[in-house]
Amino acid sequence: MGSTAFESPRVLRAAGLPYFTPANNAGAAINPQDPNTPTLFRPLKIRDVTLKNRVMVAPMCMYSTESDPASPAVGALTDFHIAHLGHLAAKGVGLVIIEATAVQANGRISPNDSGLWQEGTESEQFKGLQRVANFIHSQGAKVGIQLAHAGRKASTVAPWLSSQGKKSSIKADENVGGWPSNVVGPSGGEEHIWADGDKYWPPRELSTAEVEELVQAFARSAKLAVQAGVDVIEIHGAHGYLLNEFLSPVTNRRTDKYGGDFSNRIRIVQEVSNAIRAAIPAGTPLFLRISATEWLENQPVAEATGSWDMSSSSKLAKILPELGIDLLDVSSGGNHKDQKLQPHTNYQIDLAGQLRKEIRQSGQSTLVGAVGLITEAEAAKDIIQGADEAIETEGLLSGPEPKADAVLMARQFLREPEWIFTAAKKLGVPVSLPHQFGRGLL
Structure with a gap:
């Protein structure tokens, strides 16, 4: 009898790294086409990027980069970010x-x-x-980046340094790397301080030329991000940061082409979106995060000027296809201290659902992401269940009407990094596991 030669199996090496780690693709449904697989665990294709499931880690500031303006490493991501974000990628x-x-x-x-x-x-x-992008890719996840400008909320220290509690910040002056004389907004002066003057700097008004340069800054950063390996770009237009400040008539009192009526106030978002879309490959998805409402309805501060509300967001949402925006990330609030916000489990999910319904009824297909107080597997499943199947026909929807096409979660991942595996088990979805952790997750 002849002998039979057997070849030992090999561990596949993750590409793109100068060190060894096995290639992982954890968190993918074993059989995504099974009709029993919830939409949450089905792939989502956006332009040329396919996500293995519909769960996204929302951006979370870590206040953990070099602050010395003279250092070449100022603002650069570090090994901490590889450990923090890479671990979430490894967990599916x-x-x-x-x-x-x-x-x-x-x-x-x-x-x-x-x-x-x-x-x-x-x-x-x-x-x-x-380096961060390469490691995230090695674990089988896609990587996005939220590009932003803090506007009048800039030059504050990390929140844990505040003596006023977790939700407060205190001014960062030059001694700690701050820039008190260069905090900017669409409008300037003491009346445009974000909140308590003891905690925030008064902004100066940006010139028209500076706004035009800011637009190009977004485009340059987006181009560099893609060159670094980023798969998805998100524009931050929410939470009272600079682009949100331009959108709102409460904080935008300009008289040039970037202020005044709705069309002028949204101009910066249009220009930023167009500039980024021109700077990145056609196959790269582009997201926009907005505050769907400022929660200033019937508040004195908005009586004279009006405020940014759901009707404003609906009008903006309808023109997003023209701007090359693929997904609207729906958050809320953060632009004025007088906001009357009463959080409950679905308060932002309902906003996302309303905007998604109006987008679909207008015949458009812009995706919608829901974020805020999503913690449980069943809740996440229900938010997007049927997003692929719900087709509008003669004013009726076949199947359930989802409130979003994807869910974004942040703090829950700080509490429960293995949320994907826990959710998959609760929902009865067999998923792939990271090779190194598999024995402990079975």
């Missing part, structure tokens, strides 16, 4: 969105925030981002 999420990353130095919330304003692929900011 479909998309990891890197924290709000400033397109200009004065656009950081704090001196310790992430930035991507240094030009060139040899900069420390570029290299730090590339």
Whole structure:
């Protein structure tokens, strides 16, 4: 009898890394086409990017980069971010969105925030981002980045340094890397301080030329991000940061082409979107996060000017296809201290659902992401169940009417990094596991 030769199996190496780690693709449904597989665990294709499931890590500021403005590493992501974000990728999420990353130095919330304003692929900011992206990819996840400018909320210290409690911030002056004389907004002066003058700097009004330069800064950062390996770009237009400040008539009192009526106030978002879309490949998805409402309805501050509300968001949502926006990330609030916000489990989910319904009824297909107080597997499943199957026909929907096409979660992942595996088990969905952790997760 002849002998039979057997070849030992090999561990597949993850590509794109200078060190060894096995290639992982955790969190993918074993049989995504099974009719019993909930939409939450089915792939989502957006342009040329396919996410293995519909769960995204929402951006979370970590206040953990170098703050010294003289350091070449200022604003650059570090090994901490690889450990933090890479671990979530290893635990099965479909998309990891890197924290709000400033397109200009004065656009950081704090001196310790992430930035991507240094030009060139040899900069420390570029290299730090590339290392994070490469590791996330090695775990089978896609990586996004939220590009942002903090506007009048800039130059504050990390929240845990505040003596006023978790929800307060205190001013960052030059001694800690701050820029008190260069905090900016669509409008300037003491009356436009975000909140308590003891905690925030008064902004100065941006010139028209500076706004035009800001638009190009977003485009440059987006181009660098894609070169570094980022799969998805998100524009931060929410939570009272600069683009949100331009959108709202409460905070935008300008008289040039970027202020006044609705069409002028949304101009900066249109220009930023168009500039980014022109700077990145056609196959790269582009998201926009907005505050769907400021929660200022019937408040004195908005009586004279009006405010940004759901009707404003609906009007903006209808023109997003023209701007190349693929997904609307629906949050709320954060632009004025007098907001009357009463959070409950579905308060932002309902906003997302209303906007998605209006988008579909207008015949458009812009995707919608829901975020806010999503913690349980069943709740996440119900939010998007049927997103692929619900087709409008003669005013009726076949199947359930979903409130979003994807869910974004942040703090829950800080509490429960293995949420994907826990959710899959609760929902009865067999999913792939990371090779190194598989025995402990069975």
